[in-house]
Amino acid sequence: MYMTHIINGKKISQKILKEIEEEIIRYSHIRKPGLAVIQIGNRSDSTIYIRKKAEACKLVGIESKIYNFETTVSINEVCSLLFRLNNDDDVNGILVQLPIPEHLNNEEILSKISYRKDIDGFHVRNIGSLAMSGRTPYFVPCTPLGCLELLKRYNITIEGKHAVIVGKSNIVGLPMSLLLLKNQATVTICHSETKDIVNHLKMADIVVSACGCPRMIKKEWLKEGVVVIDVGINSIPDSTRKRGYRLVGDVDFENVKEIASAITPVPGGVGPMTVAMLLRNTLDGFKRQNGI
């Protein structure tokens, strides 16, 4: 029987929030870090995510402000707000909650956020710097950064390890792959067109899954001692729950944990880390913009 570490993202994220809070208190003679959040439309999941971010900001002492636009807003209106926020010294981080309505050009809007305030790390310049050797992005996307932080806090070596990433989205899979590559892992990127994904997973020292397929990754697909980071958050029907469903990851946690050396649960693994990294990015932006 393998000694498995269940990676406690909730606990670590709380520790990080505490660290951020303490650091912000030290800078209170300057001002509070400021975060601007832009919501376009009123998707209920977006509203929940934004509320969670605002609550976490409050907890650590970051001044957050939410800007709401109707779904029908023009790109010019959004861009003129972004221009104003880019030039506002009280604002250290700006994020546009994704997804945005189809009629708006995602690329155009994200590129209008100054890459120096792009705390989501989705600006093409930040992704480019993440990809290139010898470059340092201003910001790394929060979910991949949270996964890296979990690995680091559990003293898991990355250099020279074979990491298999499942999913190549701009938000998780791609930047996660680039971040692990920057940390000297050998990286394999799998996705919906991948054939024989099991052959790749079977070789992996580290698996990061962000494909959105409930409990797809089985114990038999992995080697003993693998480290598993599960970014998936999928709801499946569950009649024993009052609300009729429960959340599971991309990984068959109950079985995989028998052979993994470390594994994140869902919920309570990667999820809470994303918000913590958002706050840390905001604090980092504040420090850089104030020459600290």
Next chain:
Amino acid sequence: MYMTHIINGKKISQKILKEIEEEIIRYSHIRKPGLAVIQIGNRSDSTIYIRKKAEACKLVGIESKIYNFETTVSINEVCSLLFRLNNDDDVNGILVQLPIPEHLNNEEILSKISYRKDIDGFHVRNIGSLAMSGRTPYFVPCTPLGCLELLKRYNITIEGKHAVIVGKSNIVGLPMSLLLLKNQATVTICHSETKDIVNHLKMADIVVSACGCPRMIKKEWLKEGVVVIDVGINSIPDSTRKRGYRLVGDVDFENVKEIASAITPVPGGVGPMTVAMLLRNTLDGFKRQNGI
């Protein structure tokens, strides 16, 4: 015995030069495309590469101009030339021949080339757009683009194939990986920290090697039917040659060709494609800048 295609990069590159030449003639009523090449210092290998580029330009009808700086030039002098070239309508492509002297900041200089004229594709914005799904870079780096073109002209499917890239340099390995990922390959990126590289290579449908280790990759490391693209250009001693050396790739060509379905030789494989793609990028820049 496997039917092996020896990929003839020389022949294909000549065909492409012909295509470019014919297209440029069609636009001769507008003006000739213009390429600016900047050399800092006087490395003899750089001088040779630049001369080859200039000769190729002349052949197809691109107006090239070489700017030489002393090794001791200040970054401000280089940047002020770049500023002028960025704003010169006669210049459609700008490249700074790498490597540049150590005292100059590579990142700072490359980022001063307008990404719209960055025909080498090394600007952080072009690399970022190459990495991200749903984005299209203005330019893709010439050597990876040349490799892709070879695969296309030999009707080699990329989608769903497992591509193993050896090397993760900003110039070849990294952009090659991103380009194959954009073309829906499953991509594994190996490099100097990779353990058990043979295990990865053994699984590969397509291998692209850019590690600079003469004839490192052996027949026994690969599976039958593999497609091999060898970017390496290494000189090894050879007393039978008048000049005392000869050029070989990263791949043990003589043996690997027995099991590969397609393979590039060195020289005459990828090499000539790089210059051809540089010219095509320059022409593409010209067309975009003139609204064609």
